Amino acid sequence: MFSIALRELRAYFATPLGWISLAAWLLVTGFFFGWSMDLYSTVSLQTASNPFGDPVDLEAYLVTPFFGNWAVVLIFLCPAISMRLFAEERSSGSFDLVRSSGIGSAKLVAGKYLGALGFITIAFAATLHYPIMLMRWADPDLGVLISCYLGMYLLAAAFLAVGLVASSMTRSQVVALLSSFALLMVLWIMGLGEGAQDQGWRDWIADVSMLPRVQPMLRGLIQGSDVVYFLSIILFLLFVAQQRLELERWQ
Amino acid sequence: MLHVEGLTRRFGRLVAVDSLDFELQEGEVVGLLGLNGAGKSTTMKLLAGILAPHEGSATLDGQSLLGSNSSLRNRVGYLPERPPLYPEMRVLEYLAFASRIRGADASRTHLLGVLEQVGLQGMERRILGQLSKGYQQRVGIAQALVHNPKLLILDEPSSGLDPAQRLEIRTLLKGLSKSGRTLILSTHLLEDVEASCERVLILHKGSLVADEPVNPERKLDVRVSRDTPSAEQVLLELFPGTEVVSEGRFLLPGTADPAEVSTRMAPYGLLRLAEAGSLQERFLSLTLRGEA
Numbered sequence: 001m002f003s004i005a006l007r008e009l010r011a012y013f014a015t016p017l018g019w020i021s022l023a024a025w026l027l028v029t030g031f032f033f034g035w036s037m038d039l040y041s042t043v044s045l046q047t048a049s050n051p052f053g054d055p056v057d058l059e060a061y062l063v064t065p066f067f068g069n070w071a072v073v074l075i076f077l078c079p080a081i082s083m084r085l086f087a088e089e090r091s092s093g094s095f096d097l098v099r100s101s102g103i104g105s106a107k108l109v110a111g112k113y114l115g116a117l118g119f120i121t122i123a124f125a126a127t128l129h130y131p132i133m134l135m136r137w138a139d140p141d142l143g144v145l146i147s148c149y150l151g152m153y154l155l156a157a158a159f160l161a162v163g164l165v166a167s168s169m170t171r172s173q174v175v176a177l178l179s180s181f182a183l184l185m186v187l188w189i190m191g192l193g194e195g196a197q198d199q200g201w202r203d204w205i206a207d208v209s210m211l212p213r214v215q216p217m218l219r220g221l222i223q224g225s226d227v228v229y230f231l232s233i234i235l236f237l238l239f240v241a242q243q244r245l246e247l248e249r250w251q
Numbered sequence: 252m253l254h255v256e257g258l259t260r261r262f263g264r265l266v267a268v269d270s271l272d273f274e275l276q277e278g279e280v281v282g283l284l285g286l287n288g289a290g291k292s293t294t295m296k297l298l299a300g301i302l303a304p305h306e307g308s309a310t311l312d313g314q315s316l317l318g319s320n321s322s323l324r325n326r327v328g329y330l331p332e333r334p335p336l337y338p339e340m341r342v343l344e345y346l347a348f349a350s351r352i353r354g355a356d357a358s359r360t361h362l363l364g365v366l367e368q369v370g371l372q373g374m375e376r377r378i379l380g381q382l383s384k385g386y387q388q389r390v391g392i393a394q395a396l397v398h399n400p401k402l403l404i405l406d407e408p409s410s411g412l413d414p415a416q417r418l419e420i421r422t423l424l425k426g427l428s429k430s431g432r433t434l435i436l437s438t439h440l441l442e443d444v445e446a447s448c449e450r451v452l453i454l455h456k457g458s459l460v461a462d463e464p465v466n467p468e469r470k471l472d473v474r475v476s477r478d479t480p481s482a483e484q485v486l487l488e489l490f491p492g493t494e495v496v497s498e499g500r501f502l503l504p505g506t507a508d509p510a511e512v513s514t515r516m517a518p519y520g521l522l523r524l525a526e527a528g529s530l531q532e533r534f535l536s537l538t539l540r541g542e543a
Contacts, residue, residue, distance in 0.1 A: 003351040007337070014339035097335035097394060100299040101352045102324025249303040251262075 001111040004098070008085070008115020018119065021080055025123050028073050033130050036066035058134075059144045064218045066130070067148035071211060074156050075188060079180040081119055082163025083173045085112045086241075090171035105245040109238050113164055120156045124149065144220035151217025154230040158210055159184055161237035168241040187211065252277045252433055253298075253316075253402060257307035260293050267293040269457040270307065275435070277401075280428040282444030282465065283437040285454035286538050291437045292332060294454070295406045298435070299329035311402060325353050328400035332407045334391025338380025342371065342390055345379055346397050355398035362397070369393045369423060385416030392423065403427065403434045409443060421446055441530050451530065453537050460537045465530055469505035472527040473512060476520035485515060502527060 012018030040062040047056050089095035098108055134140045159180075166180035167173075190209040205212070210233070213226045258271040268290040275281055285291045296302040298309055298316060309316040314323050337345060343362055350357040366372055369389045374382075379390060388408060395403060408424065409417045421443055428434055428447040436448060444451060445465055453461040475482045479499045486493045486501055489511075494502040499522075503512060513524055526532070 003348060007340075007348055011337065011339060092336075092338070093331060093333035094335040094337050096299075096301060096329070096331040096333075097349060098352060099301045100324065100327070100329040100331075101349070102300065103352050249301070250305075 001103075001107040001114070004103070004108060004111025005114035005118060008112055009118040011084075011115075012081070012119045017080070017084070021077060021119075022123055022126065025073065025077055026126055029070065029127050029130070032066055032069040032073075036062045036069075039065060058138055058140050059220065062134070063140055063144055063148060067152055068218055070152045071155060071188075071214065074152070074159050075181070075184045077123070078120070078156055078159035079163045079166070079177050079184065081116050082160050082167055082180060083177040084167065085116060085164055086167040086245075087170050087173045087176045091173070105242045108245065109164070109168075109242045113161065113238060116160050116164065117157060120153070120160060124153060124156075141220060147217045147220045147222050150222060150227075151214040154217075154227065155210060155214050158230050158233050158237075161234045161241075162187075165237050165241045165244070168244045252279075253309070253311055255298075255307070255309045258294070258297060258304050258309055259306035260290075260297055260302060260304050266457050268297065268304075268454075271454075271459055273452055273459060273462055275402075275433050277433055278431050279450060280434045280448045281436070282448035282451040283435055283454065284441070284444065284451055284534055288456075289454040289538070290457040291454055292406055293457075295329070295404050295435065295437060296331075298402075299327060299331075299404055300324050301329075325355065325398050326401045328395035328398065328403045330391045330395040330403075330405045330408060332410055334387050335394070336379045336387060336390060338378070340379050341375070342366070342377050342379060342382075343375035345390065346393055349394040350397045353398045365393050365397050368396060368426075370419070383416070385412055385419055388412065388416070388420060389423065392427075396427075401433060403432050405434065406437045407439065408436070409438060409440055417443075441534065445530055453534060455538050461533070469529050470527045471503040471505070471507050471509060471512060472523060472525045473501045473503055473516060473521070474523035475499050475501075475516055476522050478519055482516060482519040485519075486512075489515065 012021075040056065040058065043061050044056045086095070089098070103111075131140070131145045134145075135142075162183055163176070163180040166183070167176040169179070170176050187208075187210055190205050190211075210230070213229050216223055216226060253275040255271055255273050258268055259266065260268040271290075271294060283291050283294065293302065297304050300317070304317055311323060311326060316323060316327070337348075340348070343359070343366070346362045346365060347357045350362065363372070363375065366375060369392050371386065371389050371393060374386065377386075379387065382390065392405070392408060395405070405424075409420045412420060417440070424436065424443060424447045434447075436444065438444060448465050451461065451463060451465050452459060473486070476499060482499075483493075483495055483501065486503065490503045490507045492504040496502055509524060513521060516524070
C-alpha cells in the first residue's frame, strides 16, 4: 500500500501536473491572502477613525475569509489531482501490473488515496508562510488557525475521495475531471441553500452538504460530529471505489 | 502443476472463454494460438487474476489461482499485450516498484540480475517513456520475471515490434523457454511458437479446438519435373522415411533441411518445396473452418 502511495506522490512531481497545480494553488491562495489583508486594513482604518468603534477582529476579517476562499480553489484543485489516479493507469495499460500483482483492491484504493492526500499535504504545508507572517506581525488566535487548517484539510480529503471515485469509473482523465468537478459544484451550490426558508430542505442540506460542516471550524469551533461526518464520507467513498474495482473483475 | 477446468468467462451475452480444460506440467512451454477475439487474452487475464471467471477453476499446485491470494499470485508473472509501464519512471525504479508491490526481493543486486537476464544491463537509469518499443517490451518481461515466478504468462510479446526487435524478443523467449519455468506464450507469430514451444493450444471462438505437440505431422512436400526414379533414390537415401505420393511428388520427414533438399533436387527440376502438416496449415484448418 505504501509503495503505491509513494509512487503516486512521486508521479505528481515527475510530470508538469504536480508542479503546475502547486504553482496555481500558491498563486491563488496568495491572491486571497492579499485580498483578506486588504479587507482587514480597510475595516481597521474605518474603525480607527471612529472613537467609539470596537477593535477589529483579526479572525473575523482576515483569517476566516482567507480560509473560507480555499474551498473554491479546492473544488478546482482536487479533481485535477485525483483525475489521474485510476483513469491514467487504465488508459496507459499500467493498471495490469498492479491488478496482477495480488495486491487487494482495498489496499490499492487506500494507496492511491494516500498518494493524492500526500500531495495535498505538501500543498497545505507550502501555505504555512501565511500564518507565520500573521504571527510575526499580528496576534492571531492559534486555535482558530489550527481549526481552519483542519477544516480545509478535511474538506480537501473529502473532495479527493469524490475525485477518486470518479477516476475509478472511467479510463478518461477528462471524464474523471469533469464529473468530479460537476459533483463538487453541485455540493457547493447545495451549500448555498443553507439559508433556505423551508426547515425540511434546510435540514436535508445540512445532512448531505459538506460546506456547512466546515463553517464552525472556520470560526475556530471543532465539533466531533463534523470530524466524524468527514471521516465517514471519506471512508464511504473509498469503499465505493473499492467496490467499483472489484466489480470490474466480474463485469 | 497448472490445472484448468471448465473455465468460462462472459462479457454480456458474448462467451469469450467457453469451458476451457487443459493441464500444464512443470517446465512446459506452451503456445496459445487463435484468431483475434478467440479468447487468448481473456484466458491469460483470468490466469493472471485480472478478471474473475464466471465458471470453472484454475489451480496452481492444487491451490486456486482465481482468488486474490497474494502469495499465490506471486508465483505467476504476467506480461500483458501492452507492457504495463509508467513512462515517467526509470528502469530500475520501476522494477523495484514491481517487486515491492509483490512483496519480493527489491535489492539492487537482484534487480540488476533480472535486467541482465533480459539483456538490459547498463540501462537501469534510462527513463521508460524514452526507450524504444523493443526495450520497453524487455522491461515488461523483466517485471514479469522480477519475483521469480513459477508460471510465466506472456501475451503477444512481439506485438508492434519491427523485424529486428522481433528477432531479439524471439532469442529472449528461447532463453526463457530453457529456464525451467512453465511458460504460456500467446502470439500471432507462429515462428515464435515453433521456435520456443513444445505444445500448442489453439482457441477458436472461446473454445479449445486443439491441444497437441507443435508440428506433430510436419513434412516437406517436394515436386520435381525430371528423372523422378533417380530423384526418388537420392531422397530415400538422404532422408529415410520419404514417401512417394505420385510420380515426381514426395513427402519428406519434417526433420529434413529445406536448404539441403533444395540443393539436392535442383538438378531434377525442383517445382515445389513447401511445408505440409505445418503449424500454420493446422492452425488455419482449425480456425478458418466455416469462416468463409
